[in-house]
Amino acid sequence: MSRAETGARVIVLGALSAIAEATARLHAAEGARFILAGRDETRLGQVAADLEARGAASCLCRSLDLAAAADSYAAFDEMVEALGGVDYVYLFYGLLGDQDAAERDLAAARDIVRVNFSSAAEWCLAAARRLQAQGSGVLLVASSVAGDRGRQSKPLYGAAKSGLTVLVQGLAHRLAPSGARAVAVKIGFVDTPMTAGSAKGGPLWVTPEQIAPKLRRFADGKRPVVYAPWFWRWIMLVIRLVPAPIFHRTKL
Amino acid sequence: MTSWGRVARGTQVTTRPRFRDLLPATLEANGALSGTSVLPLGLARSYGDSCLNSEGRLVDMTGLDRVIAFDAGTGILRAEAGVSLSALLSLVVPRGYFLPTTPGTRFVTLGGAVANDVHGKNHHLAGSFGCSVRRLRLLRSDGSRLSLSPEESPALFAATIGGLGLTGMIEWLELSLRPIGSAYLDTENLAFGGLEEFFALSAESAETWEHCVSWVDCAAGERSLGRGIFMRGRHRDDGALRAHRDKGGLSVPLELPSFLLNRYSLGAFNALYHALGKRKQGLARTHYESFFYPLDAIRQWNRLYGRRGLYQYQCLVPPETAADAVAALLRRVAASGEGSFLAVLKTFGDKRSPGLLSFPREGTTLALDFVNRGAATLKLLGTLDEIVCQAGGRVYPAKDGRMPAAVFRQGYPDWQRFAEQVDPGFSSDFWRRVAA
Ligand SMILES: Cc1cc2nc3c(=O)[nH]c(=O)nc-3n(C[C@H](O)[C@H](O)[C@H](O)COP(=O)(O)OP(=O)(O)OC[C@H]3O[C@@H](n4cnc5c(N)ncnc54)[C@H](O)[C@@H]3O)c2cc1C
Numbered sequence A: 001m002s003r004a005e006t007g008a009r010v011i012v013l014g015a016l017s018a019i020a021e022a023t024a025r026l027h028a029a030e031g032a033r034f035i036l037a038g039r040d041e042t043r044l045g046q047v048a049a050d051l052e053a054r055g056a057a058s059c060l061c062r063s064l065d066l067a068a069a070a071d072s073y074a075a076f077d078e079m080v081e082a083l084g085g086v087d088y089v090y091l092f093y094g095l096l097g098d099q100d101a102a103e104r105d106l107a108a109a110r111d112i113v114r115v116n117f118s119s120a121a122e123w124c125l126a127a128a129r130r131l132q133a134q135g136s137g138v139l140l141v142a143s144s145v146a147g148d149r150g151r152q153s154k155p156l157y158g159a160a161k162s163g164l165t166v167l168v169q170g171l172a173h174r175l176a177p178s179g180a181r182a183v184a185v186k187i188g189f190v191d192t193p194m195t196a197g198s199a200k201g202g203p204l205w206v207t208p209e210q211i212a213p214k215l216r217r218f219a220d221g222k223r224p225v226v227y228a229p230w231f232w233r234w235i236m237l238v239i240r241l242v243p244a245p246i247f248h249r250t251k252l
Numbered sequence B: 001m002t003s004w005g006r007v008a009r010g011t012q013v014t015t016r017p018r019f020r021d022l023l024p025a026t027l028e029a030n031g032a033l034s035g036t037s038v039l040p041l042g043l044a045r046s047y048g049d050s051c052l053n054s055e056g057r058l059v060d061m062t063g064l065d066r067v068i069a070f071d072a073g074t075g076i077l078r079a080e081a082g083v084s085l086s087a088l089l090s091l092v093v094p095r096g097y098f099l100p101t102t103p104g105t106r107f108v109t110l111g112g113a114v115a116n117d118v119h120g121k122n123h124h125l126a127g128s129f130g131c132s133v134r135r136l137r138l139l140r141s142d143g144s145r146l147s148l149s150p151e152e153s154p155a156l157f158a159a160t161i162g163g164l165g166l167t168g169m170i171e172w173l174e175l176s177l178r179p180i181g182s183a184y185l186d187t188e189n190l191a192f193g194g195l196e197e198f199f200a201l202s203a204e205s206a207e208t209w210e211h212c213v214s215w216v217d218c219a220a221g222e223r224s225l226g227r228g229i230f231m232r233g234r235h236r237d238d239g240a241l242r243a244h245r246d247k248g249g250l251s252v253p254l255e256l257p258s259f260l261l262n263r264y265s266l267g268a269f270n271a272l273y274h275a276l277g278k279r280k281q282g283l284a285r286t287h288y289e290s291f292f293y294p295l296d297a298i299r300q301w302n303r304l305y306g307r308r309g310l311y312q313y314q315c316l317v318p319p320e321t322a323a324d325a326v327a328a329l330l331r332r333v334a335a336s337g338e339g340s341f342l343a344v345l346k347t348f349g350d351k352r353s354p355g356l357l358s359f360p361r362e363g364t365t366l367a368l369d370f371v372n373r374g375a376a377t378l379k380l381l382g383t384l385d386e387i388v389c390q391a392g393g394r395v396y397p398a399k400d401g402r403m404p405a406a407v408f409r410q411g412y413p414d415w416q417r418f419a420e421q422v423d424p425g426f427s428s429d430f431w432r433r434v435a436a
């Protein structure tokens, strides 16, 4: 699949995420055809109109709770049929959640795992099944550096993203002989609504517009697990190497 | 949080909604209904305090950056207020359209362009930005969402164009774009020796050159007072519709120590600029990016003015008094030894601006920048105010961070009619200064 190819068929699961929208704009400029899946119908319509103005050949919206699909296989197959095939599948939806709330209330804890891992895993399986059968296309999943080492502030979110990365890594392995691919991107700090609660600014933070071209490139690249931006690879290497007695004294 | 001039600074609570349906809740959460004031913020390219609200909250509108509809047949575009002119150009230039008018930077939002009713090099033909706004959606703190047009809601429309963000939040707007046959312009630079020549060139170019602007040497002594370079351009028709790219470019990484900007370096820079301009006279084929946005090539050039920031001073004087007033202003600046690298001179045409507080009206505008040297700079600007007021002119709020209330009120005689339309949940540092 060359970057210049026009009319690529793109499915975006979690199309209302800030990073998803920035990435979709790059595909729109190349004349892509989209399925946009997310929860809010009105907002999906706004994103769709914008992508079409930016060059998308067409946008179909699917408003649904992606973490509560009764049958992800059937739902995914329907999307592929509606598009007449698929070249790119992006999975962007996610939930940072509140660890303290999750500890008070198991339903909140279950949500974090369900949104970030269990439901996502089902969509990944659904996508891999199609991509493997057709022998082409790519599944790109937004994972997180938070999955590289468990930390007291976000152990559940980190675990779910860690699981997601390993799942996608496994699918990449499985798809390799077919010609289709899967990519897990371990994303660092991005200024989006998800991180609205954090103090931002400083050299580690990037905007969705800065990260999107990297994701777009990774979708056409070769590596199954990548960091974005690249420097997180080295930051996380150091963080993983810090001995537990020292790590436990931090508030990370 | 600071504006482009970097004089006023402070921390400031901001929220950045990404969808229009969030705006009413955003107003409520920021207290616009309960006594705290709110101010919408674009890309903060205003120089002074008109985009700051240190006693209240800011709502960053740049998350609302979607096109709603674009008709490539008619050139009518409806887009959310946070879309930047830069993003818009990348979208419409390849399809044969350009902005109806553009300020000297493309890193401003549509909402900001409306709220200051900005002007460009083609004011003498196109009028101000607001002249091309067909309709806009305004959200007020009482929860009403109004669709405003010059025909259906003249009073609130006129208050919102050039309304400094004080009449409510602009959610989206509809604009008529200008069809173009090329992203390139035929341009011509002509050196002039004084103001008389400047006015003659302006008059001569007004009908046949869509875009005109001049750089003027504001360090020149009496003998060469008002010398400068007249730059004019008009769109070509060669079908080359290549849009600019935003990637790359240089950036000023650090603040420059402000002692580097002194009487001597300014004088030398101005003399050199004039000499180079004189040498580069003549016709050329120029891309719109370098013709309209030369400063955008160096990101954060405002850091060149050092830690204390800079003041811009842009004024407008009516045709009757223009020649004398501009000469007096230049004399005053040259004598002070302060003064700027890039002094800009332009005549505005007689097309009426639609806003009650719109800055552009027929006359001549002069824009200068000054390193902030505290009291001395403020004193100098005060003396410029006197010349402007005596000439029956006005000072541009987008560039201002210090004009006294009296100067504002004299320059904008409609300000009380405007004040009646201000949303009680909205305010800014500028507004508290000039109207309170
Ligand atoms: C290098 C440079 C060159 C310039 N050249 C010119 C020029 O040639 N001509 C000219 O006219 N100006 C010029 N300007 C000034 C600039 O065009 C204006 O200050 C413009 O308004 C900035 O837009 P912004 O998006 O940055 O808005 P901001 O500076 O963030 O805000 C400006 C005003 O708009 C209001 N506002 C922003 N968004 C909304 C919204 N959605 N709803 C309601 N109100 C809103 C704010 O409250 C504020 O009052 C220049 C500035 C720079 C830095």
Ligand SMILES: NC(=O)c1ccc[n+]([C@@H]2O[C@H](COP(=O)([O-])OP(=O)(O)OC[C@H]3O[C@@H](n4cnc5c(N)ncnc54)[C@H](OP(=O)(O)O)[C@@H]3O)[C@@H](O)[C@H]2O)c1
Binding pocket: A014, A015, A016, A017, A018, A019, A020, A038, A039, A040, A064, A065, A066, A067, A068, A091, A092, A093, A094, A095, A096, A115, A142, A143, A144, A145, A186, A187, A188, A189, A190, A191, A192, A193, A194, A195
């Ligand atoms: N921002 C970062 O710093 C960062 C770092 C590492 C990884 N990531 C990952 O990047 C991805 C994109 O996040 P973002 O930063 O772009 O944040 P965002 O703008 O807040 O996007 C998150 C999106 O997920 C959607 N979502 C959550 N639960 C859903 C559900 N059940 N069904 C459908 N949609 C659902 C949200 O939709 P609603 O609006 O309907 O809730 C929202 O649009 C996420 O997977 C995140 O974990 C982000």
